[in-house]
Amino acid sequence: xxxxxxxxxxxxxxxxxxxxxxxxxxxxxxxxxxxxxxxxxxxxxxxxxxxxxxxxxxxxxxxxxxxxxxxxxxxxxxxxxxxxxxxxxxxxxxxxxxxxxxxxxxxxxxxxxxxxxxxxxxxxxxxxxxxxxxxxxxxxxxxxxxxxxx
Amino acid sequence: xxxxxxxxxxxxxxxxxxxxxxxxxxxxxxxxxxxxxxxxxxxxxxxxxxxxxxxxxxxxxxxxxxxxxxxxxxxxxxxxxxxxxxxxxxxxxxxxxxxxxxxxxxxxxxxxxxxxxxxxxxxxxxxxxxxxxxxxxxxxxx
Numbered sequence: 001x002x003x004x005x006x007x008x009x010x011x012x013x014x015x016x017x018x019x020x021x022x023x024x025x026x027x028x029x030x031x032x033x034x035x036x037x038x039x040x041x042x043x044x045x046x047x048x049x050x051x052x053x054x055x056x057x058x059x060x061x062x063x064x065x066x067x068x069x070x071x072x073x074x075x076x077x078x079x080x081x082x083x084x085x086x087x088x089x090x091x092x093x094x095x096x097x098x099x100x101x102x103x104x105x106x107x108x109x110x111x112x113x114x115x116x117x118x119x120x121x122x123x124x125x126x127x128x129x130x131x132x133x134x135x136x137x138x139x140x141x142x143x144x145x146x147x148x149x150x
Numbered sequence: 151x152x153x154x155x156x157x158x159x160x161x162x163x164x165x166x167x168x169x170x171x172x173x174x175x176x177x178x179x180x181x182x183x184x185x186x187x188x189x190x191x192x193x194x195x196x197x198x199x200x201x202x203x204x205x206x207x208x209x210x211x212x213x214x215x216x217x218x219x220x221x222x223x224x225x226x227x228x229x230x231x232x233x234x235x236x237x238x239x240x241x242x243x244x245x246x247x248x249x250x251x252x253x254x255x256x257x258x259x260x261x262x263x264x265x266x267x268x269x270x271x272x273x274x275x276x277x278x279x280x281x282x283x284x285x286x287x288x289x290x291x292x
Contacts, residue, residue, distance in 0.1 A: 002219050002223075006226040009223060009226035010274070012227070013226065013271070014254065016228075017228075017254075021257060051227070118262065118267070118281075119260070119262050120257070120267065120279055
């Protein structure tokens, strides 16, 4: 029994690593489910049980985190950064960024400069949770429900 | 005054498998391998280094079965600590690891202002980072 859980976790972790690695590519949940060798429905359910959020949300937050990194560290345009991190539409990027971070990409850039922590620590520790104050308005990320429940 | 890190430890699911990975794949050397009753004191270290990395398996007598099961779950989720090493030629090391059959890379060698680093997982889920402090970093400081 325990062996099965460990094996499943390990495959889910491998799928999560794939999102951290290939977020810039046109990656979607069915492709990530394949990394874990699970059906899409089983994958989504198991991933959520193991990591506390859906794979879609994990990937969105990784993409937003990487866009925050590029906004802080580079002079690339917001549109370029949107496509750099794997979003395919500027509208979805702006809406998702605002939902998670609580402000627009351009204003985030104005308020934040480069960090000194190594990149791996930034990826590990700065993947954003939904900003305070926007959770109530956010719907597609499910945090409002979680916040109400807790 | 503390002068050295003597022993660090990492939780693994199987000591034999861990030894194979850390020595035969990653290129560390075996340190201590001593049986004390049912306990096996097993360490690896960077060749020539003094710091031993103890490979620890959850289980009795240190952990009761329920605790051990929780730890095993956390290890396989990648939720426990990892190790960070330095290397002299990270791109060559990356090729070496691939040629030894390592596939679980979390990051290919990537340049940053402080150097070039890469990431790989051990067979159980622990994160291993390897850094080559680079010329880019030296230039930034100068």
